[in-house]
Amino acid sequence: MKMADAKQKRNEQLKRWIGSETDLEPPVVKRQKTKVKFDDGAVFLAACSSGDTDEVLKLLHRGADINYANVDGLTALHQACIDDNVDMVKFLVENGANINQPDNEGWIPLHAAASCGYLDIAEFLIGQGAHVGAVNSEGDTPLDIAEEEAMEELLQNEVNRQGVDIEAARKEEERIMLRDARQWLNSGHINDVRHAKSGGTALHVAAAKGYTEVLKLLIQAGYDVNIKDYDGWTPLHAAAHWGKEEACRILVDNLCDMEMVNKVVENVEFLCECFLPPL
Structure with a gap:
């Protein structure tokens, strides 16, 4: 998958997400004077996307699944990578997020960071054990979908250092x-x-x-x-x-x-x- 296609796919996912129940605060139904019950995972993803770490911690303490995935298989960690939110990426990983969890297309968070060219996030993920040889559903590793020279160099050096056999x-x-x-x-x-x-x-x-x-x-x-x-x-x-x-x-x-x-x-x-x- 080329970088342009990758970004288009992620943009389409974001468009579906914006305004969805994941994105919205649970509205109040005045007639019944109760709040609409939203999926706990959707509420968790919304809190992560907003960057509200205090609320995220509260939800985790109440039993929220840090690796909850939406309909596209995207976790909060995937979303933080897509959003170029390095602070949330670090926060989620430090609190136990699965760094190599694939979405429905086999993309791990490192794929997302590589395709978008977010070097600082990619460096952090690799340092935390992200699989540079992870292959998505199209048969692409993070290196395959990286087009920016600095990202390609980072990933290639890590592939060489680890002795990963890409084929x-x-x-x-x-x-x-x-x-x-x-x-x-x-x-x-x-x-x-x-x-x-x-x-x-x-x-x-x-x-x-x-x-x-x-x-x-x-x-x-x-x-x-x-x-x-x-x-x-x-x-x-x-x-x-x-x-x-x-x-x-x-x-x-x-x-x-x-x-x-x-x-x-x-x-x-x-x-x-x-x-x-x-x-």
């Missing part, structure tokens, strides 16, 4: 999925766990990323080719959306349902027509 890091997820798929096939038992927020499965991931060998093994192991995530997406939706032609063909060859629609009424066949040559 091996890119292939790590697929390697692990291949190992698991083989185990499930040999044991006759699929021991997969859905993604907590999206409901995505290993089959969705393999389809979306074009891990064709993983996909074949999972189907051979008995995975339902029409399994849906929480938004109604099947693996074929995922493969078509991300333009993975071979994954689409594998799913079609295994008699997936071409007429299934997701919750935004996107037909799988329509997605295939939009993104791929005729199957």
Whole structure:
């Protein structure tokens, strides 16, 4: 993902956030003389975004989850990095924030700092143990999406210092999925766990990323080719959306349902027509 695309994606997330329940103080409903009950996590994110450390501490003492993530998987630490709020970044890390927690696109906070060119935040995160070899859903490390020379130099030096094998890091997820798929096939038992927020499965991931060998093994192991995530997406939706032609063909060859629609009424066949040559 290029820097411009990365910033655009984050700007779109911020636009969705501004004015949302995360951004707003709970309004008072005068008729009932009670406050609307807002999600505790949303209130916590709003307090962090406002920079009110006293309120954040109060919420933490009341049991707030410092690693709570919004619908995009963004935590308060991600948001502080996006906002270039180095004081909040340090405050959150010092109070136990997970420095390497990925969002829904696999971005850890260091990805956000690198894409925006916030050198002081990147230096701090690295000093606290951020994974310079972390790979997002597009296969990009923080170094890949950094375009400013100083940021590239910082990350490259750290990659060299740690001896990180970037190409091996890119292939790590697929390697692990291949190992698991083989185990499930040999044991006759699929021991997969859905993604907590999206409901995505290993089959969705393999389809979306074009891990064709993983996909074949999972189907051979008995995975339902029409399994849906929480938004109604099947693996074929995922493969078509991300333009993975071979994954689409594998799913079609295994008699997936071409007429299934997701919750935004996107037909799988329509997605295939939009993104791929005729199957």
